[in-house]
Structure formats: structure tokens, C-alpha cells
Amino acid sequence: MQEEPFAEQRSHWWSDKRAELTLGAVVCTALAGLAAMLVFVVVQGWPSFAHNGLAWFGSGGSVDEQIKAMFLSGEAGAHYVYTFHAWPLIWSTILIVGGATALSLVCSLFVAVFAVEFAPHWMKQILQPVVRLLASVPSVIYGLIGVLALVPFIGNHLISEHDKASVSHIISLSGYSLIAGVLILTVMIAPLMISIFADGLRSVPRHWLEASLALGVNRWRTFWKVGVRAARPALVAGTVLAVARALGEAVMLAMVTGSVGFAPNPFDGGIFLFEPSRPLAPTIIQNIEGLSSPPLKQTMFAIASVLLVSAMLFSLAGWAAKQPLKRYGAA
Amino acid sequence: MEFLTPPPVRWLEPDVETQDREGLPAGEQLPLPASARQNGNGRPASFVGAPRRRARGSQLAIDRMALEDVSIAYGQKPAVRSVSLPVRQGEVLALIGPSGCGKTTLLRSLNRLTELTRGASLDGRITLDGVDITTIEPTLLRRRVTMVFQQPNPFPMSVFDNIAYVLREMGSRRPRKRALDRPVRDALDRAGLLEEVQGDLGHPALRLSGGQQQRLCIARALAVQPEVLLLDEPCSALDPQSTQVIEDLIVRLRDDVAVVIVTHNLQQAYRIADHVAFMYLGELVEYATVDALFGSPRQQRTKDYVSGAFG
Amino acid sequence: MASEAATPQAVLPAHKAAVESSSTWRRSDRVGLVVCWLLGLLFCAIAASIVIFMLVQGVKYLRPSLLVTSPSAGFVESQTGGFLDPLIGTVVVALLGMAIALPLGVTIAVWLSEYGRPFSLARAVESMIEMLAGIPDIVLALFGLLLFSSPVLGFLSRTSGHVVYGRSFFAAGAMLSLVALPLIVGSTREGLQAIPTHLREASLAVGKTRFATIRRVLLPSARPSVITGAMLGLGRIIGDTAIIVVLLGATLTLNQAGSAPVLNVLKGTGSTLTSFIYQNAPTGENNQPTKAYAAAFVLLLVVLALNMCVDLIGRRGKVATWSS
Numbered sequence: 001m002q003e004e005p006f007a008e009q010r011s012h013w014w015s016d017k018r019a020e021l022t023l024g025a026v027v028c029t030a031l032a033g034l035a036a037m038l039v040f041v042v043v044q045g046w047p048s049f050a051h052n053g054l055a056w057f058g059s060g061g062s063v064d065e066q067i068k069a070m071f072l073s074g075e076a077g078a079h080y081v082y083t084f085h086a087w088p089l090i091w092s093t094i095l096i097v098g099g100a101t102a103l104s105l106v107c108s109l110f111v112a113v114f115a116v117e118f119a120p121h122w123m124k125q126i127l128q129p130v131v132r133l134l135a136s137v138p139s140v141i142y143g144l145i146g147v148l149a150l151v152p153f154i155g156n157h158l159i160s161e162h163d164k165a166s167v168s169h170i171i172s173l174s175g176y177s178l179i180a181g182v183l184i185l186t187v188m189i190a191p192l193m194i195s196i197f198a199d200g201l202r203s204v205p206r207h208w209l210e211a212s213l214a215l216g217v218n219r220w221r222t223f224w225k226v227g228v229r230a231a232r233p234a235l236v237a238g239t240v241l242a243v244a245r246a247l248g249e250a251v252m253l254a255m256v257t258g259s260v261g262f263a264p265n266p267f268d269g270g271i272f273l274f275e276p277s278r279p280l281a282p283t284i285i286q287n288i289e290g291l292s293s294p295p296l297k298q299t300m301f302a303i304a305s306v307l308l309v310s311a312m313l314f315s316l317a318g319w320a321a322k323q324p325l326k327r328y329g330a331a
Numbered sequence: 332m333e334f335l336t337p338p339p340v341r342w343l344e345p346d347v348e349t350q351d352r353e354g355l356p357a358g359e360q361l362p363l364p365a366s367a368r369q370n371g372n373g374r375p376a377s378f379v380g381a382p383r384r385r386a387r388g389s390q391l392a393i394d395r396m397a398l399e400d401v402s403i404a405y406g407q408k409p410a411v412r413s414v415s416l417p418v419r420q421g422e423v424l425a426l427i428g429p430s431g432c433g434k435t436t437l438l439r440s441l442n443r444l445t446e447l448t449r450g451a452s453l454d455g456r457i458t459l460d461g462v463d464i465t466t467i468e469p470t471l472l473r474r475r476v477t478m479v480f481q482q483p484n485p486f487p488m489s490v491f492d493n494i495a496y497v498l499r500e501m502g503s504r505r506p507r508k509r510a511l512d513r514p515v516r517d518a519l520d521r522a523g524l525l526e527e528v529q530g531d532l533g534h535p536a537l538r539l540s541g542g543q544q545q546r547l548c549i550a551r552a553l554a555v556q557p558e559v560l561l562l563d564e565p566c567s568a569l570d571p572q573s574t575q576v577i578e579d580l581i582v583r584l585r586d587d588v589a590v591v592i593v594t595h596n597l598q599q600a601y602r603i604a605d606h607v608a609f610m611y612l613g614e615l616v617e618y619a620t621v622d623a624l625f626g627s628p629r630q631q632r633t634k635d636y637v638s639g640a641f642g
Numbered sequence: 643m644a645s646e647a648a649t650p651q652a653v654l655p656a657h658k659a660a661v662e663s664s665s666t667w668r669r670s671d672r673v674g675l676v677v678c679w680l681l682g683l684l685f686c687a688i689a690a691s692i693v694i695f696m697l698v699q700g701v702k703y704l705r706p707s708l709l710v711t712s713p714s715a716g717f718v719e720s721q722t723g724g725f726l727d728p729l730i731g732t733v734v735v736a737l738l739g740m741a742i743a744l745p746l747g748v749t750i751a752v753w754l755s756e757y758g759r760p761f762s763l764a765r766a767v768e769s770m771i772e773m774l775a776g777i778p779d780i781v782l783a784l785f786g787l788l789l790f791s792s793p794v795l796g797f798l799s800r801t802s803g804h805v806v807y808g809r810s811f812f813a814a815g816a817m818l819s820l821v822a823l824p825l826i827v828g829s830t831r832e833g834l835q836a837i838p839t840h841l842r843e844a845s846l847a848v849g850k851t852r853f854a855t856i857r858r859v860l861l862p863s864a865r866p867s868v869i870t871g872a873m874l875g876l877g878r879i880i881g882d883t884a885i886i887v888v889l890l891g892a893t894l895t896l897n898q899a900g901s902a903p904v905l906n907v908l909k910g911t912g913s914t915l916t917s918f919i920y921q922n923a924p925t926g927e928n929n930q931p932t933k934a935y936a937a938a939f940v941l942l943l944v945v946l947a948l949n950m951c952v953d954l955i956g957r958r959g960k961v962a963t964w965s966s
Binding site for chain 1: 662666667671674675677678679681682685686688689692693695696746749750752753754757759763766767769770772773774775776777778779780781782784785787788789851852853877880881882883884887888916919920923924925931934935938941942945946948949953
């Protein structure tokens with residue numbers, strides 16, 4: 001923040017005071033607009049919550065049929081049907097986002113440690129653009145590769161005929177699966193985690209690492225036991241921001257996880273990984289044609305508000321976790 | 332500073348067993364060497380005659396490390412030029428000199444920490460027990476020659492974990508926590524910290540006071556049973572009480588480990604050292620016993636430095 | 643690094659100092675290092691295979707005619723035309739989005755960095771930008787639908803009777819600008835904060851107002867950061883699918899609304915490369931994978947080119963640093 005200038009030319013049209021007020025007004029409007037967005041989205045989705053209460057988050061019935069019923073009742077125009085139990089969608093979201101975050105956390109930590117400390121110079125030069133490349137590929141291209149390469153591979157080579165027959169009365173296993181979604185989502189959120197982890201690791205105070213080396217501890221253990229431990233705020237920030245990103249991923253998952261509102265059952269054993277499902281975000285994007293029907297529209301807004309609130313909470317948490325890093329000049 | 336006239340003294344036997352832990356009570360003075368009393372060429376350092384922690388006992392000194400014609404350069408800039416020094420167990424070696432004279436660089440070369448800086452090069456030979464240290468694996472070397480730094484830097488863990496951390500690295504198998512209890516307490520005891528923390532070894536190390544943190548760092552450095560202990564201005568960030576405690580500790584340690592301390596505080600060097608090496612602009616100007624160097628320095632530059640003409 | 647004179651007692655030959663090698667580590671440490679290498683190489687392999695796969699398929703299916711033919715409905719792939727309209731759609735949406743995001747973002751960044759009072763407002767704005775960065779794009783899309791379907795903003799999209807359709811290039815461009823905004827604000831702020839204070843003081847000391855200082859001295863100096871932020875934002879706009887699918891109507895060709903010369907396009911619906919790929923994937927309506935591959939190849943090339951530009955600018959910016 002700068003101090004007042006010595007000589008202020010008050011006669012000039014663009015005096016500092018006016019400029020400051022104008023800029024401040026622009027900023028305030030933008031702020032108000034965004035606050036309004038949160039309010040409007042929740043308000044639009046409120047009828048769905050009101051009609052279902054807490055059962056909105058529970059299970060009961062087939063989600064696909066409920067959506068169809070809502071759409072039809074809206075088109076008919078008479079008595080709107082709001083019944084909606086989103087648990088299969090929520091469970092699918094938890095599985096896919098949780099699985100991708102856990103897998104990506106482990107992989108990204110190793111790659112970040114590697115990129116900051118243990119990679120030879122030429123490898124570091126390669127890894128940086130690679131991570132940036134993976135971060136900038138649009139999600140629809142990830143989805144395309146997934147649906148045209150990974151899904152057929154899973155469907156034809158990884159799932160046996162026996163498995164398909166054993167569950168064919170409930171669900172058909174065709175390669176659109178949980179595991180495809182988790183794998184591709186991992187690749188999508190890993191670059192974000194890697195860059196935040198690497199920033200945090202680079203900003204660990206050098207004297208701790210030096211002290212540990214001077215006590216006869218080898219480089220590997222020094223970096224892992226002292227460095228990674230000291231960079232914990234960065235680990236938290238990276239994880240939380242990656243979760244916020246994963247929650248909002250709609251397009252890629254819509255193309256890869258199948259479009260059935262089915263809740264994968266872990267008690268199915270190995271088949272569990274290959275079962276199709278649909279998380280919350282893809283549900284919205286797959287139902288936009290039906291938005292003309294009011295109950296469906298409000299249900300979609302209800303889903304959007306759940307996503308909005310959770311993504312915002314995670315983003316704020318990540319920003320709060322990054323604040324200590326700013327003191328070391330990292331974030 | 333006032334020039335102190337040497338008062339009458341009692342001679343103290345350099346007896347290890349009868350020394351009390353707190354060191355000499357204030358007011359007790361050691362005899363001045365005859366050369367200093369003569370007031371021959373130039374004044375002796377004005378604090379000569381001030382209380383010392385303990386009498387010198389360098390009759391028991393064993394040669395541990397030897398620097399032979401060591402030169403260190405960072406890229407094109409030479410930091411240390413042709414220094415030869417012995418490091419002995421049973422005595423405290425102090426490296427003194429103005430800022431930037433290369434004493435810290437020399438200290439860091441003893442456990443090959445200079446290699447962590449890009450572009451550092453070392454000529455000459457440094458030996459530990461007769462073996463060239465460049466032939467020893469750096470990690471193993473640094474367990475025999477440990478270092479305590481200027482800023483206390485305990486790890487962001489508990490007191491117990493700080494010391495257990497280095498102990499866990501020693502063997503090939505990870506020792507159980509109960510097995511570590513004894514060595515951790517021994518290390519804390521040697522550093523004089525056990526009484527203060529033994530109630531709660533799980534206390535976060537970063538919440539200790541500055542002096543306690545530095546003693547924890549010394550305990551950490553002692554936990555691996557080193558042969559040589561290097562101290563880089565350990566008390567410069569501490570208050571006088573903590574400094575006193577640590578100086579007592581250093582003097583107590585010298586029979587078990589060879590101690591090399593870098594200090595810019597001449598009085599401290601006088602209090603605790605047995606041999607002193609004065610460095611200036613990377614060169615070793617003079618190496619002598621502490622009384623000789625402070626009382627009757629041979630070189631003019633040494634005389635000027637210890638008498639405060641520059642610094 | 644460490645060099646030594648030849649010593650007769652040295653175990654190793656001269657000029658070879660013992661350096662810490664992983665052979666002295668414990669087994670778990672060595673396994674960890676192997677895992678590091680494997681994962682690092684795996685990442686590079688994944689990136690390479692994505693690029694190579696798209697390259698191969700793109701070369702197989704991309705013909706220059708595709709770039710200049712409009713798409714048309716049909717079942718046989720050879721008769722459904724190319725993706726000229728989606729290409730135009732991408733360009734229009736990118737221009738529109740950047741036209742809103744760039745001035746707004748630079749304004750916010752300048753206000754945060756140079757004025758920023760009262761402090762509570764500045765903190766609120768900072769958190770708002772962070773939250774915006776974290777909002778999923780479908781939520782933004784739905785909100786845009788809400789906004790532009792209201793009668794107030796009906797003039798920005800097609801209307802029929804009293805029903806405001808709510809889908810148009812305007813709507814999509816407006817929401818996409820929100821997607822690019824945090825990137826522009828962040829990058830510009832970094833650039834402004836990197837300018838040393840004495841430059842500001844020097845300008846103020848010769849009597850210029852703060853606003854003139856910003857306009858004439860600070861913004862030109864922060865230009866590389868602004869451009870970097872703009873390119874990052876552009877990359878995100880071009881790659882976004884959800885907002886397009888919801889707000890652009892996903893018609894195959896540009897459907898104009900009204901008769902004003904340029905505005906009719908902006909008020910109308912259309913598609914972009916991303917929504918084209920989405921529709922033509924096996925999970926989409928049209929299911930024409932060959933077209934999808936070709937369009938994806940073009941999209942990837944554009945994104946990679948933008949990436950390289952950001953790299954180049956970043957590298958040039960580093961050369962001209964402040965000597966302070």
C-alpha cells in the first residue's frame with residue numbers, strides 16, 4: 001500500500017481520488033455480483049431441498065427413474081414431482097474424487113520430491129514442461145482419449161465374460177467404469193498437486209536440511225523426514241485445491257464413467273472397480289436438455305448448489321493453508 | 332575497555348576430578364603467563380587475567396584431525412589459503428578472526444559441508460585419524476564429525492524426536508522407541524538439558540527458549556557419539572546466561588570429543604579455548620596456545636586484532 | 643566439486659572423492675528412489691502418449707477440407723462436413739471472453755495492488771477471486787443460464803414470444819470471462835508487486851498522480867505478466883466445455899438471431915471445438931469419432947502453441963529483471 005503522493009494535481013480530471021473511487025466501485029460491483037451468484041443458485045435449488053428434506057442426500061429408488069419422472073411431470077405442467085434421493089450420485093462422487101485424490105496425493109508427492117531434489121538436471125528440465133503440459137490439456141480431450149482408448153481396453157481386456165454375466169441382471173459392464181474415471185481424474189489433478197508440493201518443498205528453510213545432513217543423515221531421509229514434514233502446509237493446500245478441482249469435473253467424467261445413476265457396491269469384490277456410475281457434476285451436464293422442465297431444473301440447481309458450497313469450502317481451506325507459505329515467499 | 336592490572340592469584344591444579352560443574356566462581360583468577368606480565372612488546376589483550384572456565388589440560392590431547400595446506404575457493408574467489416592446523420581431542424581449538432576471514436568456511440570443510448555449495452573446490456588434505464576424509468563416505472564422516480550451527484535449529488518435532496531422529500539413522504534396522512529412551516536421555520544429560528526437559532520429552536522443540544534450543548542442538552550432535560564436535564558461533568544468538576551454560580558444557584566435553592569452535596568473541600575464546608588460531612583474509616596468521624596468543628602475540632596483525640585495533 | 647592432490651595412502655584413485663551414493667542407503671530408501679524414478683518416468687510417458695496418440699489420430703483423420711466446411715447433420719461420416727463453424731465459434735467466444743476479462747482483471751489487480759483500501763474490502767476481493775478460481779465451471783454455466791434467461795437480459799439472446807432462450811455467444815462469453823479472471827488478476831498482481839517501490843516513488847516525486855503513474859509507468863513494466871495472465875486465461879477459455887455446452891445451445895452451425903450485422907451472431911447460438919468434440923464422441927449425440935479426433939487434434943495444437951508462447955514470454959521476462 002503506497003503513501004500519499006507529495007503533489008496531487010487536483011485540477012486534473014483523472015484525479016487520484018476519482019480514480020480510486022471508480023476502481024473501487026468496479027471492484028465492489030464484481031464482488032456483489034459474485035455474492036449474488038451464490039445466493040441465486042441456492043435459491044433456485046431450494047424447492048428440491050424443501051420437498052425432500054434431508055432425504056435428498058439419502059438413498060431410495062433409482063435416480064434415473066426419479067429424474068425421468070421429474071422431467072415428465074414438468075412437461076405435463078400439472079403436479080410437479082420432486083422426489084429425489086441423490087445418494088448414488090453422492091456415493092459415486094465420494095468414490096471417484098476420493099480415490100483420485102488419494103492416488104494422486106501419493107504419486108504427486110513422489111514426483112514432487114523427485115523434481116525438487118533427486119532428479120538429475122536433465123530430468124528436471126523435462127519434468128517441468130511435462131507437468132505444465134498435462135495441466136493445460138482440456139478436459140474434453142482427456143475424455144475423448146478415455147472413451148476411445150481406455151474404456152474399450154477395460155471393456156474388452158480387463159473384464160472377463162464371466163464377470164459381465166454375473167451382474168448382467170443388475171448392470172451391464174461395458175468398460176465405462178469407476179476405475180477409468182479415477183485413473184484419468186488422477187492424471188488431471190496431479191499437475192496441480194505437483195506444482196504446489198514442489199513450491200512448498202523448495203521453500204523449506206535450508207538450515208534444517210543442512211543441520212540434518214551435518215548430523216550424518218543421508219539425503220533421502222533428510223528430505224523426507226525433515227523437508228516433507230516442514231512442507232506440510234503446502235501438502236494440505238495442494239490436496240484441498242485438487243479436491244475442489246476434482247469435484248467440479250463434469251465433462252471428462254460424463255464421457256468415461258457411464259451414464260447410469262448406479263451406486264457401485266464395494267461388496268461385489270473386484271467387479272466393484274468396473275461398475276459404471278455417475279457423480280454429481282456429470283449429472284448436471286447430462287441433463288441440460290431437460291432444463292425446460294421446472295422440477296428438473298430446480299433439482300439440477302440443487303445439485304449445483306451442493307457442488308458450489310463444497311467446492312468453495314475446499315478452495316477457501318486451500319487458500320487459508322497457503323497463507324503460511326506466503327511468509328516463506330513460496331505461494 | 333579498561334586495562335585490568337593483574338591481581339594476585341592462586342595457582343589451580345589442572346585436576347579433572349576436583350572441578351565442580353559450574354566452573355570457577357567469579358573472582359578466582361588464573362596466573363598470567365610470565366610473558367604477559369612482562370608487558371614487553373605491546374599491551375596484552377585487555378581481558379587477559381579475566382576468569383576462565385577451567386584450567387588448560389592439553390597434556391592429555393590426542394591428535395584427531397589434521398589440516399595440511401588446505402585451500403578452499405568458491406568458484407574464482409579464494410576463501411581459505413594454505414591453512415595447516417591440528418585438531419586434538421582433550422582440548423578446545425578456537426578459530427578467531429574478523430568477519431569474512433574464512434573461519435566458517437574452514438570449519439565447514441572439516442565435515443565436507445562445503446561440498447553442498449555449488450562451485451566450491453578444495454585443495455590440500457584433511458585427515459581424520461590419518462585417513463583422508465575425501466575417501467570416507469560423507470554421511471559416515473558426518474556422524475563422526477558433527478556440527479552445531481549459529482542459529483539454534485531444532486527440527487519441528489518434539490524434544491525426544493529431535494534426538495531420536497538421528498539415532499534412528501545409525502543402524503540398519505529401525506530401533507524400537509523404548510530402546511531409544513536411554514541414549515536420548517544420555518545425550519540430553521551430556522548437554523546439560525536433561526533436568527529441564529525430563530518431565531516432558533514430548534514438548535515441541537520449537538517452544539523451548541533460545542539457550543535450551545541450542546543445547547538441544549548440541550545434545551543432538553552428541554547423540555551419535557562423534558569424535559569431533561564443530562561449533563559455529565553457537566552463542567552469538569544467545570543471552571549471557573545461556574552463553575555461560577553452554578561454555579561450561581563445551582569445556583566439560585573436551586575430554587571426550589575434540590572441539591573446534593568458531594567465535595568472533597575474543598573473551599569467549601579466552602575463556603574456553605586451549606589453542607587459538609587467528610585467521611585473516613583466508614590466511615592462518617598465527618596458531619598458538621591461548622595464553623601465548625593473547626598475552627604475547629608474535630605477529631603484528633594478531634596484536635592489533637586482540638587489542639581491538641580492528642575487528 | 644572436491645578435488646584432491648594425489649595421496650599415496652588414498653584408497654580411491656586420485657581425483658575421485660567419495661560422494662554420497664545411494665548404495666549406502668537402507669533398502670527402503672533405495673526402493674523409494676526407484677519409485678520416484680518410475681513415477682517420474684510414468685508421468686513423462688503419459689504426457690508423451692497423449693500427445694502422440696492425438697497426433698497419430700489427428701494426422702489420420704484431419705483433412706484441410708474439414709477446416710473450411712460447415713458441419714451438417716447426417717449419419718455417414720463422409721457426408722457430415724467439417725468443423726468450420728465450431729472453429730469460428732471458438733474464436734468468437736475467446737475474443738468475447740477476453741474482451742471482458744482482460745480490462746476487468748487488470749482493473750481489479752491494479753486496485754488490489756496500488757490502492758487496496760479499506761483493508762477489509764481488499765481481503766474480501768482477494769477471497770472472492772480465490773473462490774471464483776475454485777467454482778466448478780458447470781455451476782458458472784447454470785448461473786449464467788439463470789442470469790441470461792431473465793427478461794432483463796433478454797436482449798442478449800434469442801427470444802421467442804415471452805420466453806427468453808438464454809443461450810447465446812454473449813452468455814457464454816460473459817461466463818467464460820469469469821473463468822479467465824482469476825488467472826489474469828493473479829498474474830497481473832505478481833507483475834505489479836515485482837516492480838520495486840523506488841520506481842513508484844520516483845514517478846510520484848516528479849508530480850505525476852498515482853493514476854498517471856499506473857498508466858504510464860507501472861502497467862507498461864508489468865506488461866509481460868499481463869500478457870502471461872491473458873494467455874493462461876485464453877487457454878482456459880478455449881479448453882472449457884461445460885459452459886459452452888450449457889450456454890451456447892450446441893447447434894451445429896452458427897444460428898443467428900435477428901438481423902443486426904455482427905450482433906446477430908453474438909446473440910445467436912453455435913458451437914465451439916470443445917462442444918463439437920463432446921457431441922461427436924461416442925457418448926455424445928452425433929457419435930462420429932473421426933471428426934472428434936480431427937477437431938481434438940486442432941484444439942490440442944492450439945493449446946500447445948499457447949503454452950509455448952507463455953513459456954517464451956516467461957523466459958524473456960526473466961532476462962529483463964530489475965537490478966535492485
